[in-house]
Amino acid sequence: MATASFKSMFGGFEYTVARKRIKNVNLRVRSDGSVAVSAPYGVPEKFITEFVEQNSGKILDIIKNLPPKTEKVPEKKYSYDEERAFLKEAERVCRSVEPLFFGGKYKAPQIELCRGHSRWGYCMPRKKIIRLNVRLSEYPEQCLRYVAIHEYCHLLVPNHSAEFYAELEKRMPDWKRWKKRLGEGSHRGLTNYSLNYCSQVRK
């Protein structure tokens, strides 16, 4: 893992670069404000530097808007039964949003549970797995529905482009309300964005 830094008149930050067996360059701002980039082995360093530069405005915005550390919700431990109950609920909500996507025509993704404070949910489009955070059980059902629809949209668009948000908006016009309810800033999972490396290679 290498460390690099970015600096401009608007601010700066340090970031780590980890090489992995992945296809895209991913960038993540953690809740503590640290920035992590993961990149496929073959991607030139220059590409990564430029990628960080291009996204630096967004990154600095995210860092600036992170909630102060004292606001951090203490980690609640969930019992086995609580986790089971959440998973059942998550599956029910997911099945109910599926008709919005493929009308039951394709293989439905597998729904799994995740824990912790880093993401509300995430999607592995190729493996067809969607994970939803058990902490969603503390919020109204519409929040769970919002995160589920967000992750299902990643089956269609794997990044957070305008196209992605158009798909989300179509299926849940009031999504911003539920995202807000989940707490701006603490919504770290959804501050991740990734870029398809292949579409960005310059000849």
Ligand SMILES: [Zn+2]
């Ligand atoms: Zn997302």
